[in-house]
Amino acid sequence: MxxxxxxxxxxxxxxxxxxxxxxxxxxxxxxxxxxxxxxxxxxxxxxxxxxxxxxxxxxxxxxxxxxxxxxxxxxxxxxxxxxxxxxxxxxxxxxxxxxEGRIRRIVVEGIHHTRPFVVREALTLREGMVYRTDTVQQDKGRLGRLGIFSEVVVTGRLPEENEIADTDSLGQVDLVVRVKEAQTSNVAATVGYGDQSGLVGFVNLTDANLFGTAQQLSAQWQRFGRVFLDNNGFLVQEDPRTAFDITLQRPSLGPKSLAYGVSIYDQNTIFLPTFGTPVETLRSYERRKGGKLQVGRPLGGVWSAALTARHDSVGYDPVPSRLDPPVDALSRARATVGAVGFTVATDTRDRLDSPRIGSLNRLTFESAGSVLGGNRTFTQTSLDLRRYSPLALPKKPGSVFAARLLGGTSTGDVPLSEQYFLGGFDLLRGYEFFSVRGDKMLLGSAEVRIPLGADTTGVAFVDIGNAWLPGQSVSAGGLKTGGGIGLRFQSPVGPIRLDLALGNRSRTYVSLGQSF
Missing domain, CATH: 3.10.20.310 (membrane protein fhac)
Incomplete structure (x- = not known):
């Protein structure tokens, strides 16, 4: 050029x-x-x-x-x-x-479903402004992090000679934004029917580019009942349990636009986006009903901030003795949580899904009390640090090293449902779902992601962490370790993840989405 x-x-x-x-x-x-x-x-x-x-x-x-x-x-x-x-x-x-290279016009190429205003609002550069490299890179990253484009190229293009009318036209440039739209509408479901239980299963509907506006809609439904042997050896059919969660979000499109999110839910269990036999854990009996509101905006550059508010009624149904329930914590599990908080973050990732370079740093604080009708007083602070770096592996372009450090601490009268839980397909792989809990938590994860084909990625990972109950001291000697290998498949319903992990014993997970 x-x-x-x-x-x-x-x-x-x-x-x-x-x-x-x-x-x-x-x-x-x-x-x-x-x-x-x-x-x-x-x-x-x-x-x-x-x-x-x-x-x-x-x-x-x-x-x-x-x-x-x-x-x-x-x-x-x-x-x-x-x-x-x-x-x-x-x-x-x-x-x-x-x-100086002033932008004559902005040309958007490759959009079919996405509305043109989405791309234009995400750009800092405008007609009449001077083309600048760092601003171009910021605009490219902002578009990539919307999660609706699989490829983003932002470059300058010189006018044709016959378009140069006079000396004033010299040095002008067309800003060309060339994108490839990603698959943003996904449906995942495992559904069955039983004579006694009726319709059971899991349905997850998502659209990350609703009506081409970059708004994100997620609707989840889950219903299942278990059959097990009681202490007398009789076969027992549980009543089916139902849950739903509906979330609408709008990301911040440009450097001055607002972001918002609204969620409503009535959960009689914890959503697990996994395939296979439903996993029975302590949290399978958790009840949560309420809603959450979040409003945020960019602070400049890669910084952003958001305010949050939520109102939840939480508690637990009777937990079977076979799960060795924490009796003391369950006796005080029922609560009304009214909380407000804030999040401050920096984000330089090149894309939202499976980043190849960049970082995400997020600090979250929440204070619960009588505000919004709550009856428990506690605070929680968490820090999430993620790094993504390209790996120069022979004959394996696109390989990435991904690392994450996640920590959290709580003070006050924290209900059982608000504690930190580790274990399962996402946090501390190789351990039973939600088997590690506490009011303090520390987790480190590292992954090497190597492309094996056009739509397949191989992964080697290790997780190290633990959670500590109230009164316990945080100790490096108490950290638990899990590791393993896995595959990631790009599919019409989104990334499918297959992991074989070894922690306190070997476990296999088939789930949706990237780990982090």
């Missing part, structure tokens, strides 16, 4: 008034600039003056000055700027006209 500019402008330079030979060429007496806006005009003049000092203003010396100005702009992040015209008087007065 830069070479094209030099070819485009070389004709204009050659058409300028012919310069005298070296013996007749004037020396510089003064210098003025035109078209300069993003850098100080005095800096441009001084750059040229440094090159031309005590030299005859021949074509070669002038060309050196023009290249020095171009290099200065390039160093400051403006790769399209350069001198496109000049005037030189016999007494050595030099006037330079600089074209």
């Amino acid at each position: 830069h070479g094209s500019h030099l070819l485009l402008f070389s004709g204009l330079l050659g058409a300028a008034p012919a310069l005298a030979q070296a013996q007749d060429a004037p020396r510089l007496t003064r210098i003025e600039t035109a078209g300069v806006s993003v850098l100080p005009a005095s800096l441009i003049a001084e750059t040229a003056r440094t090159v031309l000092k005590d030299k005859s203003l021949t074509p070669d010396t002038l060309r050196s000055a023009f290249e020095a100005i171009r290099a200065l702009y390039l160093q400051r992040g403006y790769p399209l700027a350069q001198v496109v015209n000049y005037q030189l008087t016999p007494d050595g007065a030099l006037t330079l006209t600089v074209a």
Whole structure:
């Protein structure tokens, strides 16, 4: 692209008034600039003056000055700027006209379902602004993190020669945003029917680009009942248990736009996006009914913040003795949680799903009390740090090293349902679902992700962490370790994850989505 500019402008330079030979060429007496806006005009003049000092203003010396100005702009992040015209008087007065690379128009290519305003609102760059490399990269990252594009390219394109009407058109550029839309509507379901239980199963409907607006809709439904042998050896059929969760979210599209999220739920169990026989755990008997509201906006650059509020009625149905329930914690499990909080985050990931480079750092704080009708007082603080780095593996382009450090702590009268739970397909793999709990938690995870084909990725992972009950001291000696290998398959219903993990024993997980 830069070479094209030099070819485009070389004709204009050659058409300028012919310069005298070296013996007749004037020396510089003064210098003025035109078209300069993003850098100080005095800096441009001084750059040229440094090159031309005590030299005859021949074509070669002038060309050196023009290249020095171009290099200065390039160093400051403006790769399209350069001198496109000049005037030189016999007494050595030099006037330079600089074209800084202003955006003539924005061209969006590759969208079919997505509304054009989604792309335009996500851009910081606008028509009339000067093309700048770091701003282009920020806009590209913001578009990638919307989660609705599998590929994003943002670049400058020079107008065709027949589109250049006059000197003022020189140096202008079209900002081209080229995207490939991802599969954003997914349906996952395992449904069955029993004479006694009726309809049972799990249904998950998601659309990450609702009506092409980048709004995200998620609707989950789950209903199942278990059959087991009681203490007397009789077969017992549990009453089916039902749950639902509906969430609507709008991400922040641009540097000044609001983000929001609204959730309503009535959960008589914990949603587990896994395939296979339903897993019975302590949290299978957890009840949660309520809603949550979140409103946020960017703070500038890669920073963002959000305020949250929720109202939950929580508790537990009677837990069978075969699960060895925590009697003391269950006796105080029923509560009304009214809480407000905030989240502050930085996000430089190149994409929302399966990032290849960048980081996510998120600090979350929540305070529960009498606000919003709550009857428990406690606070929770958590920190989530994630890093993604490309790996230069032979014959395996696209390999990624992903790492995560997650920690949390609570103070006050924390209900059982609000404690931290580890174990299962997502946090501390190789241990029983939700078998590790406490009011303090620490978890570290690392994965090496290696592409094996167009839609298949191999993964090797390790998890190290633990949770500590009230009164227990956090100790490195008490950390638990799990590790294993897995596969990730891209499918019409989203990423399918198969993991074989070894913790306190070997376990196999088939689930949806990336781990982090």
